[in-house]
Structure formats: structure tokens, C-alpha cells
Amino acid sequence: MSNSFSANPYFETNPVLVEVVRSGYVESIHRGSVVLYDQSGNIRTFGHPDRQTYPRSSHKPLQAVAMVRSGLDLPPHLLALVGASHEGTKEHVETAKAILATAGLDEKALDNTMSMPESPKAAYEWASAGGRADRIHHNCSGKHSGMVATCVINNWPTQGYRDPEHPLQKAILATVEDLAEEKIGATAVDGCGAPIHAISTKGLALAFRKIRLAAPGTPEAQVADAMSAYPFLVGGEGRDVTDLMIGAPGVFAKDGAEAVYGAAHLDGRAMASKLDDGALRSSGTVFAAVLKSWGYDTPEVNEWFSYPVLGGGNRVGEIRPSKEFLDWLGV
Secondary structure: OOOOOOOOOOOOOEEEEEEEOOOOOOEEEEEEEEEOOOOOOEEEEEEEEEEEOOHHHHHHHHHHHHHHHHHOOOOOHHHHHOOOOOOOOOHHHHHHHHHHHOOOOHHHHHHOOOOOOOOOHHHHHHOOOOOOOEEOOOHHHHHHEEEEHHHOOOOOOOOOOOOOOHHHHHHHHHHHHHHHOOOOEEEEOOOOOOOEEEEEEHHHHHHHHHHHOOOOOOOHHHHHHHHOOEEEEEHHOOOOOHHHHHOHHHHHHEEOOOOOOEEEEEOOOEEHHHHEEHHHHHHHHHHHHHHHOOOOOHHHHHHHHOEEEEOOOEEEEEEEHHHHHHHHHHH
């Protein structure tokens, strides 16, 4: 594995995408880049989207496409979890177990990081029942369940499935480069233990557009349709990716750690974004602003477009898109 990017010019300053305002005073800003495709495939860029970065969990739809291309055949609600970063609720965990069961496996086949549920409520309930951190409650257990199931289908060893030299991971890398139409700049170990590949924000936007526009029944369309149809399984209660897909019918999206986002509409519009400082609190606001520019004016979009900053338990400010970004979007 390589730990140096072929091109990563972070000395170039990106524009401000989001402001954090408290009692009328801007106390923080978040810089980043955004790529937009229109219905005709024309591209617009804000900032420096040619930089390569790890897409983190927004990589998952690309990984899921690779698995379906390799023979993974799941009903939509199970496939949605393969592309998810879930909250570890009972529904999420049972869905992951169902993916494993299709290949005659159980959670002992998983080799991802151990974790308590991401959801505070689910974590409390699990701990109260005597539960401890395990692999099936980790937010990436759907992806890893899909990985080992794909191995079984292809008679590949399930042992060592995270190794970049494993046939599964080679198939994923080839699919990422195919969808993004660029060579990866680096490979690293993601938080869950699986390989993660560096591509540009521009390449990520193109990959999401190709996945969403693919012909019905293709591996790409199966992944996009499944994630769009089951937004709760993709994230969970209170998650921006879940709320915003509910509030923007026709859009499929995936968030990622370090404030990465990818999304695409059935009509060909697509986006990808990356905040330089990795501030997850603001990545949903970037996506909501893009959805506003696409004509969505739903409660879910409006909530994340101006997300509350609290003081003394009351709203005293907001996390909001910068004027420069809104002017560029035409909002």
C-alpha cells in the first residue's frame, strides 16, 4: 500500500463553503470544494476538486457496485445496507445478519473493527442488555457482510478478504477506477479495516452520476435504486444522509467521514464535496445547499440548510452556507 498521493496540493486555498454563526457573530468557517454536473453532463467546479482524497464511506456505493458486478445478488433492502454507514439499531443489525445468511455465514465471518452501535439509544439498549463492542454493530458491518458473501459466491477465501491483494479488493479497485475514470492516488486502511482508495472530488461526482444514470437492472442501477429506496438503512434516525434523501426524492447519496459527500439525481445532475478540515457538522449543510439549487424546498432540506447552533438549550445561531457559495449555486 502507498501512503503518498500522486497529487495533493493542499497549499492551494479553497473557498469558504460554510459559516458557523453564534449570536450574530461568525465564529468558524469551513473551506472546501464542490463539483456539480447538470443534466447534460456539463461540469462546474468550486474550489480545487482535482485534489485526490480518501472518499471514506462515500466510497461504499462504488464498492457495492463492484460486489454486484462480481455476482452479489441481494434484494434491495439488503443491498442498501451494503452501501450504508448504519447506526447499529436492531433493524440494521438484523439486516446485516440476513446478508450473511444468504451465503450461509454468520458474524464470525466478519473481520471489521469492533464497535458499539453509533446510535446513543441503540448503544444504551445494547449495553443495558449486557452487550459489548462487536463486529456486527459496527457501522460498516453491512459492507463487510456483502464482502464476505461476494467471496463465497466466487469461491474466494473469506479469510484475508481485507487484504488489498485479495481478488475481492482487486475487483473493487478496478471498479473504482472505472467509475471515477482516473487512477487512484493512494490506498490506505479505512476505519473499519478495509482498503480505501484516494480519488478526486471530481472523480467521485462522476462515479455517482454514472451509477445513478446506469440502465435499469445493471449493478450500478441496483445499488442506486436500493439506497434511494431505503434511506433509513443507509444511515439512521437524525442522520443528514437519511433525512436529505427522504426530502429529495429521486436522489441517491452517501456521506463519508472527513466531510465527504457524493450524490446524484435520476435526471443526471450529480455532486461531490469535500470540506478541507473534515468537519462532519457542516457536510450536510453543503449537500442541502446543492439540493436547494436543484429546486428542493422540503422540510428536511431546509432543516439541514440552516442547522441550529445552541446556547443554553436554545437556538442562538446557525450553521449555514456562505454567501459566496450560495451565489455560485444561484440560490
